[in-house]
Amino acid sequence: MHADDASLQSLIGSETSADPAFVFDGTPVSRGEFLAKVEQTTAWLAAQGIGKGDVVAVWLVNRVEWIALLFAAARLGAIVAAVNTRYRSAEISHLLRLSGAKLLVVEAAFRAIDFAAILADIAGDDVPALQELAVVGAGAIPAQWPCVRFDAFAKNYPPTPTQDDVDLPVLLYTTSGTTKGPKLVAHSQRTLATHASSVAQALQLSPQRHALLAMLPFCGTFGMTSLLGFIAAGATVHVLDAFEAAPALKILGEHNITHTFGSDEMFRRILALTDAPFPHLEVCGFAAFQPGWRELAAEAEARGLPLFGLYGSSEVQALFSIGRASDVFADRIEGGGWPMSPDAKVRVRDTETGELAAPGVSGEIEISAPSRFLGYFNNPQATRDAFTADGFFRTGDIGRLRGGAFVYETRAGDAMRLGGFLVAPGEIEDELKSCAGVADAQVVAIDLKGQARCVAFVIPAGILPEQEELTAHLRERLAGYKVPARIYVVDAFPVTDSANGVKIQRAKLRAIAMERIAAEPS
Template sequence: MSADAFSLQSLIRIETAADPAFVFDGTLFSRVEFSAKVEQTAAWLAAQGIGKGDVVAVWLVNRVEWLALLFAAARLGAVVAAVNTRYRSAEVAHLLRVSGAKLMVVEAAFRSIDFAAILAGITKDEVPALQRLAVVGADAIPAHWPCVRFDAFEKSYPPAQDDADLPVLLYTTSGTTKGPKLVAHSQRTLATHAASVARALQLDHRRHSLLAMLPFCGTFGIGFAAFQPGWRELAVEAEARGMKLFGLYGSSEVQALFSIGRTGDAFADRIEGGGWPMSPDAQVRVRDVETGELAPQGVSGEIEISAPSRFLGYFNNPAATHEAITADGFFRTGDIGRLRGDGSFVYETRAGDAMRLGGFLVAPGEIEDELKSCTGVADAQVVAVDLRGQARCVAFVIPAGDPPRQEALTAHLRERLAGYKVPARIYVVDAFPVTDSANGVKIQRARLRAMAMERIAAE
């Protein structure tokens, strides 16, 4: 089969597919119209000096320009770095720096988000590769960089060529250091997974449409993901109302909707995270974290995955890629689970300390580093707790001199981080609870979570 069959363009070339292909804010776009916009956008990117291997950061809400930029980048062999619209200056700067983006396409304005003000918090030295901004909806915005207007749809140019195995899209995922890593996917990994999901869920392109309510800037799935407190109670309530929920599993590295439960499963099994892989070519195994050997069915260990939807690697981070991939090509997920023995598996918990906040996986170190950059903070630790049925984070700080004011710390974090990462409480302590281990002194994060809940209960 030719590489062209695995391109993003192949997804809109299905002759029997229903039209319109997309509807944005009530405006209909046929496949022919969208294809024309892709070609126009590819030519526009080329005119901006974007070519094979170059990175374009896309900081837009869900609009036709977002998808046109992705498909157009694929035509040129360029890469799209998806920027979450909830990001603030520290997060945007990290993504731009790590990706090496030359161009960023940005909204002029959207609701209460002041894109220009957020960009004002980033210095040119922080993101040396960024050359210019392209603004959708205006000629320019106040910024340190030259601005051009995104006017791609006003011109028409000849088509470019595809390479289905080059990086084309970067997702952000939780990192163990200050900021998230960038997960690189190709047209082949995206297109083959889309086809696998359609077959597994028996979606018919002549009859079914997708309502994309969640932002394009992340990798999301449709279903019931069991990572928030109270999910079992939610499933029971939904079942009582005649709404069947299905547990599923996915990650940026193997994409959302990697697996899902089946209709014939018993209720308790159907709602568990995990299920059956969408692709018949996917393989799931579990490795005993103590012995390092593959675990038999029913024994918990780290989940490892080999699949056509597996990422290419972490962009500009070969060391992290090497650590995440086994010698025989399986992705080490960092998640704990077990095999059922019937081809399905169960996701149980995250092996590390990453927190699920606002639907996103967040490394505590990202928030801790921002707190430690504040005047009056010597050290910081952040843990996740269940606060009135929602996962929120709580911070503990050790002061450097006079204790810092919580209001000042919170205000700083709101300027630098997305709202869902801002701690619900910040407590000042003299020291963190620690324990000695074979690898040195370790923070007792479980004890910190207990302390957080005790203090919240006392309030």
């Protein structure tokens, strides 16, 4: 990619190649066919009144419409807000309100997800900018907003003038906040396309030799970055609409897949289905969210499924760095690794002294790189707080430098990693506090039977609802991985006095939760 052409379109190129760019559910889509779909989608968006600066929320599983909408929005100077398919009404409402989305593109139905019921729980007054829903797939969604069909591929819309300002926001990811609801991380075409090219070059991807199994959701940076990197390389991408181990295993075996990326749990489920080796796999980048990941990596290695530790975030994009085949095994599987971009800089700041830390000394990881985000959308104060005076992003992650690489150790602060996503306790706590009978709530993460789950402690106000009633309320409002495994009633939270005021002792709450669970009848 030329330095002066940092558009998403440049990743595809202008040639109408017949080689497959993607394979969706066994159906190939060539680069030429995809370019035509982008043109059709651009005209469709313009016909819906979408133009420069307008936000389109995309609430879809992995399908060609998702990618076409992103590339088409880029051509119009519009912005895509990526919606996690596991979100429920409170989360969707927050994202729509914060982004100011005019249009929401949504599935009619997908497996157990009842999109219509979730939308019915959103008050129109909470999302005043939303003007229209567009439904992908068969079926209709009865809703309080005008509803149209996404028919860009079936109907001809008049072509529209396009402009490619590669430094405007084009994609918004959600990331955990410290209060209710996530912040929106804004990326431009330049940050996305430049990093995609860095990934293709760093992994030395070849269109002839390499193929990706895309089993992560496009709505998150992990899924999107790996997708864009392989588009930049001209390699074929085999797409799962949503992860399931059996279809993933089938594609791995039948299509000579060389690369795939996912959580440790995804790879654990794939390995559990077969004793056969994986002779074609070269790189399986994994994020370690569960206990026992080192043992998993050793088992996977013996089976020809080579796991590589990596690092990323919504703010600096996924695949920011990865282990190298030349690393010793123990180093290769650690989180962190070697930055993909030769222009990336990583340093570590001692959290006690505020000085830059020497190699091997743990502190907060700070990053400057072409993949770095523009800022938090409509949140200038949070954006200012996120950067150092010389422009490095404060990751909020703890790690240490190791030669030219670095090691990720843990997340600073109280954010929890649940279901593979970073979650702020305040988001769940605020939902609990909105329930009648709950005066206050605190949520902590624990290891429950090998899985990261959250546990809530509530202080009652009057008559507290039964735990089942509270849990049912949360299931309607939040993604399943955010629903506490246990809800315990307490008279007060353990606290400690500090120079900055009284602080709740989350470590003590975690210990109490583990004691209570250990005392439960087996």
